[in-house]
Amino acid sequence: MDNIKTSKTKKISKGDILLSQGDIASYGYKVKSGCLRSYVIDNTGKEHILQFAPEGWLVSDLDSFTNQKPSVIFIDAIEDSEISFISKSDFKDFSKLEKDTLIEMNIKFRNNLIATNKRIIALLSATAKERYVEFTQTYPTLVQRLPLKLIASYIGITPEYLSDLRRKIAKK
């Protein structure tokens, strides 16, 4: 049930950076415990979180990993974590992979695509408040676990404004 090839696990500390903008991604990461995130830094210096990767999730810059081009994102640990590595060299040639592995990859890609499409819909059509409420419903455990400012960055608003929204929601 878990055919995607990974190396043995490694422990990393909160704040450790696994991939920087400009690097070429040689690895994807699978999270065993803890939590990683991927994010971009825009041209005004602000961070925008693309993905949280708690236990069980995979994270990489897919374009950089696949096409060996410079990454546009950073990946770091937002908690002390245990991770394993998915090596580019194991995925160079699809035709050498087992059918089961291909099926597993298909399902992971597909689910990821469904999730990213939902996020695009939310960014296009929902208000900040609606996106926050949706986040709390979709990721109830992350809401407990993550600092407000990271959640704000993920839903696309400033921490100040999220703080405001929380107060308004609470007192209603």
Added chain:
Amino acid sequence: MDNIKTSKTKKISKGDILLSQGDIASYGYKVKSGCLRSYVIDNTGKEHILQFAPEGWLVSDLDSFTNQKPSVIFIDAIEDSEISFISKSDFKDFSKLEKDTLIEMNIKFRNNLIATNKRIIALLSATAKERYVEFTQTYPTLVQRLPLKLIASYIGITPEYLSDLRRKIAKK
């Protein structure tokens, strides 16, 4: 090189609806000529375009198609088009698919995921103007071909504001 199974082609007219919100998607569509779009209608009645599908592209509500749940999107033709159908029944069971088909699907999912991630980055970190310029660079032919209001809907702004932006860009 084109293993994904489709039926023979069918002609449809501009405005024809292929999938409505609430329907369960029995088909995906492959565009031979013309152009389809997928979009949502939010709770204030506004349309937001998720995808343009010109020649060669596939469209569906992946979540609805995969999990046979009610669709959240609409799909219609924005030009007279020729399309072929991808039937749900042909994709019920991954294990019955050819390895080549699985590889082709993997590549399509992967490329789609790379593209949707770029869009999320743009929505989180770029201004309306920057997103418009990026759109014109990524889809130069679509910019010629599509009415302004559809482009505005795709990049997440009102047609009035895009009209404004175009004027500002032109006179600079």
Added chain:
DNA sequence: TACATTTCTTAAGCTATCTTAATTTTTCTC
């Protein structure tokens, strides 16, 4: 060719969200 319909433009006023900045609270570290 003209009428109807849709799309685009322009402009004024409005609002959701941001910025800045100061204060408080929480979390780390020795």
Added chain:
DNA sequence: GAGAAAAATTAAGATAGCTTAAGAAATGTA
């Protein structure tokens, strides 16, 4: 457990992008 650092709160002023509305241009259609 005290002091430092980071995170969260609060509030006032600013702005990107929206709304409304009316006219102009383009497109479709008889």
